[in-house]
Amino acid sequence: MSFIKQVKIVAFLMVLFATLTANAQDYILAGKVVNNKQEPLVGATVAVKQLQKGTSTDFEGTFKLNLAKGKHTIEVSYLGYKTLTQEVDITSNQSITLKLVSDANVLDEVLVSAVRVKADAPVTHSNLSKKEIAKRNLGQDIPILMNYLPNVISSSDAGAGIGYTYLRVRGSDASRVNVTVNGIPYNDSESQGTFWVNMGDFASSTQSLQLQRGVGTSTNGSGAFGASLNILTDAVAEEAGGEISNSFGSYGTRKHTVKFTTGKVNDHFEFAGRLSNIYSDGYVDRAFTDLKSYFLQGSYTDENTLIKALVFGGKEHTYQAWYGLDAAQLAADRRQNPYTYDNESDNYQQDHYQLHWNEKLNDNWSTNIGLNYTRGKGYFEQFKGGRDAVDYNNLIVDDSDVIVRRWLDNHFYVLNGSTTYKNDKLEVISGLSYSKYKNDHYGEVIWGSDLAPNTNIRDRYYESNSKKSDWSIFSKATFNITDNLKAFVDVQGRFVNYTTAGLTSDRNPIDVDKDFNFFNPKLGFTYKVNNENSLYASYAKANREPNRNDFESNAAKVAHESLNDFELGWRLANETVKLNTNIYYMQYDNQLVLTGALDNSGEYLRENVKDSYRLGLEVDATIKLSEKFTLASNIALSKNKIKDLTIERDGALQNLGTTNIAFSPNIVSGSSLSFAPVDNFQMTFLSKYVGSQYLSNTDTEASKIDDYFTSDFNLVYEIPTNKILKSIVLTALVNNLFNKEYVDRGYTYLNNWSGPTSFEVQGYYPQATRNFLLGATLKF
Template sequence: MNKSLRIKITLLLQFFALSIFAQQKITGKIVDSLTNESLPGASIGFKGTKNFTSASLDGSFSLKKLDGLNILVVSFIGYNPREIVLKEGQVNLGAVKITPNANLMSEVAILGSNIAIDRKTPVAVSTVNALQIEEKGSSQEFPELLNSTPGVQATKQGGGFGDSRVSIRGFSTASLAIMVNGIPINDMENGSVYWSNWASLREVTSSMQVQRGLGANKLVVPSLGGTVNIITRSTDTEKGGSISQTIGNDGFLKTSVYLSTGRSDKGWSFSAQGSRTSGNMYAEGLQFTGYNYFFNVSKMFNDHHTISLTGMGAPQTHGQRSSKQSIQAFESAPQGIKFNPDWGVKYGQVVNVKNNYFNKPIISLNDYWTIDENSSLSTVLYASRGTGGGGSSLGNVPLTRIGLYDYAPYDLDAAIKANKSGVDGAAGSYLYASVNNHNWFGAMSTYNRKFSKYFNFTGGVDLRYYEGIHYVKITDLLGADYVTYPWQGINSSSTYRGDINNPNPILKTNDKFEYNYNSKVLWEGVSGQVEYAKDNVTAFVSLAASNTSYKRIDFFNYKPDDPARETPYKNFLGYQAKGGANYNLDEHNNVFANLGYLEKAPIFTNAFLEYKNFINPDAKNEKLFSYELGYGYRSKTLTANINLYRSTYKDRARAVNQTAPDGSVYTFNLSGVNELHQGVEVDFRYKPVASVSINGAFSVGDWKYLNDIGPVTVNAQTGSSAQPPTISKLYLNGLKVGNQAQTTAFLGLDLQVLPELKLGADYYYYSNYSADFNFYSYNKPGAKPWKIPDYGLLNLNGVLKFKLANLNSSIIINVNNVFNTKYVADAYDANGTGTASGSTVFYGFGRTWTTGLKINF
């Protein structure tokens, strides 16, 4: 072969090789750095060009390689952008991890031990990310964002700002673990979560993960039905911020500002957010004003050590609709489903007779230390001081309605006139507030150690101190000079129960009455978990134990020198043992199983009797045994999950107020109630083309009581002074557990109509929904709760992106309950007849809307 021919062949081969290289494509998969969950829709492109593509449903992408360019930019709303410098010849990037808008400490130290990882952690899990929260949050309450999750239902209850509730697999909030940045926020006395304290937290939430069942949480928390991990943004690595303004129905107005300095060369970073929200909600007499503040200061000393200080709070005051009404009452009211009997007018101004006001700031100091390549230690210290309460009206003279019209607001001017006309200046009616302040301190520390190629150990300590301060005080004498004995207490038929140290009180504004006691709760918990991971198999075994100690100090029922004024601590030892395994059959399919057993302390109220320092000798731990099987499928266009679960809940304790036939109200402690919670859940996401995404969820539950209980001893009486009745048996066996629809369905559609325009539609359906009920009415066979009619709701939303003064901006519009469907959201069956006429209800909201403008800078 002559030299000329060799040169020609060589040039031809080189040209062919260059042509092939020019057609090469960069591939990879975009995933969340915490959960390993794919991020469909993430943007990937070459820096400085318009050559961008979007990740598929499983996070995978393919991008044509451009000659001379080697820097890729990956971005997704709610996540820090990432730049990747391509090495020569590099075309397959594998898993590309991007981090939420939070620093390393938030990702690992706080969250790592409580977050489930896709195709690894063997639990049923769903995640609501920052994009979904921003685009579909609207004026929805925080828990309502979880309604697209199978096995979950949230309602607004009476409709007051932050008065919503959530249930998972038939378990109410008191049996769930609710956490913010790894810190448990369930009330230390009764396990409840008062969402009004966190109503504006949505503004700074990066993601919200729902783990149904026992969950991946290693702490000894009461996650009987599930765990909700709310992850707030910490400090963005990039400098910037945003301002937003939202308006909506019934005077809804929200203004929010966010600022971040980014991380300096010396490792310092700072971010802050603040907002104000006001309006009237949907029903009448529900005026509210809420604020939110958030800040984070972080110092990254080096790649191994980060410390961070975070503070947040949401002071608010809002009117409430706490009195369910009969369906007939709503039908007869000119206001219809907007009728609210719990507000009034004073001197021409609205007065929320039933109201709530509270401020619960929380501050935490977080430290994350990478000791070496195999071990790390994370610690968080936190403190919270809650102040506030809720009010209503009292008196020997009931409040009247304006014009004596049944559906008009209370006429407080008439009450003032009547009080002033009294000969002795005593109040016939007045307003009061039940105050529930608290001081809460906690410390958690988690040590992680990889002690071999396949095994990892995580151990933790959880310490908490809680003091509750509970009393009732007079807030408005309505023109009177004082209230004197004898008089009526909180319940209309009850006699005065007050301070024995002041048996004939003359009380004025801010004076305490009815009860005055402090509660103290101590919590000490330890946990340990061993994890195994090799090839396609992951497994874990977890053990944890806790001691809950209750003390009660009563300032009204005992003299100062009475040793019975303060009880010793009553201790309840709880523990949990759980384990599970996940097996990835191939790159598309995985199966998992888990099981566990736990015991937890009864609530504080169940540990003491008769509103006094009488320790309940029958109080005992509640118990849960649960197991679950799951299957998952992942591909570029479809992800799907199916879960089967069965949980047996024994010795449930509950303190309830019940109404006897004569109208007297009694309070007694139920214990020994057993329940079965079992069902099947399905969820999926289908993305046939890049511009279309279809989401769905379906769940069918079978939640019922397993036994009758009795005899039931009435432990506390707030009704008449007569001897309370004896209840020989409560016939609960076979009854459905109420207060959550046992069949739910969800279907969502998102369309990227244009690069700048996105439209969405979400449909929710609820069926097999039994009312909550009055246990007292089940003292005879045959009683059953009313079944709430099935209903479905359609929500629509749209997002338009544009440039405003060269700044990235967007307009977001939401319309909820588009067809203005009239439906019962919550119900209470008072007499066990199983009929609508024997029940009282809260109707859900009709059509509502919001429009918001957000500008990023």
């Protein structure tokens, strides 16, 4: 079935459903949601659970609901506040004021205030709540669960969304998405990447996440060149409880999760935790994933103090599928894996220790301190046939087979501190962040068909060590210029030192000692047109240092990159429609773009291009079609260009003029149509379209991969119980419903080749055809 036909069918169904379920109501309930200072809360959720209907407050904190005569239970929720439940008796049109009480146990304002933005901020962003994440949380990694956010593309090596998974936003890969967990930087300091395989089932311990597209408002960690992803872990629970979750599905996939919380003990203390195991054979043959993870937290709260300690981590064992398939292999058997050595696998353990202390000094002042230590150690093992002795420090004889392990052994320390001042018209957050990273890289020979004399197993054939320090000092303010105009100012100084010495895995010298000093200002305005409409505009500057691979491949020429990000947006929110529309222009100087090629550990190589840009339009909307049907849809249209690209091809420099940036499709869209026929039951049809894209920056047609359109189907049914259990939640997910065979990612070495149709120099990552996951969660 073609993409156009499927769109027509979905559109017809939406119109039909809206017609059949339209139901006029009798009276209007108007209201306003405020905090204890009578300040309006923008974007608060107001729901009538029995009717499966609701709305959000506008920029005045007001809302309207059409309700039939009779008694209704209204539930009002807002991040950082206790949920309010109130019964109203509707006999005529009426108006009410609902006051929410600040919840010291919800940590959004505490741990992530420096990196998150509010609903009316001049920053392009999307939020995912715990409830929304849970609907499809059956073992797939966080990038897959984020797949339907605007201008997001996710992928996986094994094809089924478990193991090594990847996230791209606005065409930028994960090394350019600044990830924080409770305000603590998570990206690896050297590669700048985010390895979700080390955070198995972390979605089960996520309270909410916010994705800021563009530079955003990141104040620590690596500079955001595509987006910032801010993750908040589980909030403190008031009552004791627990969950047992199990899911099973295609390719031998299974997830087992146990969670518990003591609730508040003596009104101050809480202890909670999670243990998880996820296993999948993978869509690709033998590309198995075995993830074991844990999450523990203890907290103390009183009226003015929050202290929270967390320990979380995981151990992963995955079989290698890093190099995909060439065109002939893909045509012969898209599920085959060219690796045949039994233990061609990756093995890594990572543990995080966090301590957070927030103190409310008075109604205006509060402070926050965060400490982090991360310990990571592991290796991947490979078989190499017929190798030269010189490549392995002469530990083997020429033309010998060898098995090696390449190790990483690292330590990461972070200190965050901030002070917040708030009054009725002004909020100022100032602080600093310091991180220190140490890493040892080394390779061992653990077997050889013909070892050199005096060689011992586990002798090292290369070794290097590295250190990186990162200071960030920032201050940002939000203040009212007039009743309708609000300003946002953010300045950051970032000071980085990176040193490394020794040999790379190819036994090439690497000797780096670089300092980077960056100044990153941001300025934005939000103008409230009326209670339903607002406009915003912003400018942000970002700078970013090269990563280790950049120095390995091109140390003499590699330079830091800079970005000027301009955003212009319009927001609409009323009882029926929530609409976000924005135009962005991201102008880069010395952008480090992916060339499409891989290094010898499966990481993409990059190179500086002097002048490049991304220009795009993003639209996302949630439309309440009726009391039972909701449509959420988004689309991103963009141009992603390099100006005057010069490469060396066929032994000479060639100027190719303006070309497309690799891995940057011009169109990305997603949609979901949800049907809730009765309370606690929801069916959702989801669709994703990604346009064609180039694997290189040269516009070579042979490096182009086709567009694709996929669909998923999701069922969630919660059964309330009256005895031992609180409820039973049954979940079903069918991925790739129409059994599409597609490739969403690949690599190429065509930059230095000028022929029209060669596929021997590139590879592809096939994604899974139709597959399913079924889950059951018992809530205590």
